[in-house]
Amino acid sequence: MAVGVEEQQLGARVAPARAARRWSAGRSLVPYVLVSPAVFYMLALVGYPFCLALYFSISNASVQESVSTFTGLDNFLAVAGDSVFQRALLNSFIFTFGSGIVKAILGTSLAFLLLRPFRARKVIRGFLMLPWTLPIALSILAWKFGMFDPQFSVVNWTAAHLGLIHEPYPNWLGDPIYAMIAVMTVNIWRGFPFSAIIVLAGLTSIPSDIIDAARVDGANWWDRWHSVMVPMIAPILFVGLLFDVVFTFTDLSVVYLLTNGGPINATDILPTLAFRTGVVGGSLGRGSAIALFMLPLLVVAVIVMLRTLRRRDI
Numbered sequence: 001m002a003v004g005v006e007e008q009q010l011g012a013r014v015a016p017a018r019a020a021r022r023w024s025a026g027r028s029l030v031p032y033v034l035v036s037p038a039v040f041y042m043l044a045l046v047g048y049p050f051c052l053a054l055y056f057s058i059s060n061a062s063v064q065e066s067v068s069t070f071t072g073l074d075n076f077l078a079v080a081g082d083s084v085f086q087r088a089l090l091n092s093f094i095f096t097f098g099s100g101i102v103k104a105i106l107g108t109s110l111a112f113l114l115l116r117p118f119r120a121r122k123v124i125r126g127f128l129m130l131p132w133t134l135p136i137a138l139s140i141l142a143w144k145f146g147m148f149d150p151q152f153s154v155v156n157w158t159a160a161h162l163g164l165i166h167e168p169y170p171n172w173l174g175d176p177i178y179a180m181i182a183v184m185t186v187n188i189w190r191g192f193p194f195s196a197i198i199v200l201a202g203l204t205s206i207p208s209d210i211i212d213a214a215r216v217d218g219a220n221w222w223d224r225w226h227s228v229m230v231p232m233i234a235p236i237l238f239v240g241l242l243f244d245v246v247f248t249f250t251d252l253s254v255v256y257l258l259t260n261g262g263p264i265n266a267t268d269i270l271p272t273l274a275f276r277t278g279v280v281g282g283s284l285g286r287g288s289a290i291a292l293f294m295l296p297l298l299v300v301a302v303i304v305m306l307r308t309l310r311r312r313d314i
Helices: 002-057 074-080 083-115 121-128 136-147 154-161 176-204 208-216 221-249 253-258 270-280 284-292 294-313
Strands: none
Touching: 002 284, 074 284, 083 121, 083 176, 083 221, 083 270, 121 176, 136 154, 136 176, 136 253, 176 221, 176 253, 208 221, 221 294, 253 270, 270 284, 284 294
16 A cells, blocks of 8 residues: 555656656747758758759750750860850959959948938938849849940940040940940949948947047057957958858849840859850750859858958957
8 A cells, every 4th residue: 555655756857857748848849840841942942953953063954855864074175175264254253352342332432421320311221232232133223224325325425525435435245344344233232232231231230439549549440440340340341241151153134134144255254154055045954064163263262251250259
């Protein structure tokens, strides 16, 4: 009788402990359950196309062949030795870093202007994001047929009336140098408001007392920016720079809609060459190999930026 009572008491003590463990185990699974839809979405949106591109790049897949065969690294070797690809790779770096430098300068300047108090500041901040939010097709049509048209270019008309240029006027989309300047201009126009918002968000997070103390100590604008502001908002700046590099290096829309890589491949970048080779030309294997060349370059850029940011934090 006493043994039965002890067993009941032991069971009464063990049952709450088991229930607590089950509750704890259930709570530990809640974060994974909540994150799982986003994980599945990313796998479907990014993982499957990436694996498919890897498969295409090591095969002779094309729209003409229903069955593809394994070719190893032949596509990569053929692409690396192609002069058009080499030109597109060089143009990608010029396009990315040239646009990035100008966007950084314009974005920083605009952020300081928007930081000052003036009337309708909030309204102007809202209009600032219009180039970023407008449909890219409409923006490119306006630039292509309004700003850079050979006969009715607003840019040429304005510059000529200001005495900056003379006949013959520049053919913005027909000359190799002017065409590169044109695509970079449109990319800068679309991207520098994003840079301004990133810098503005960082500047507004700095306590005004620190800036006032540096100003009292005799620090000029450059000293305050270089020695006080940048170290404090470095994580925000690096994240914004990382996004800008990735977006610009993989920007297909601006170049494809404005020049389609012309004239004579003068503005070809890796995304446009990959699209024209793989989708328009039907050579899925060769186009996938061109597209995958962007992956190691972007991975190296991301690692360098993150390591630099980590050293600054340490």
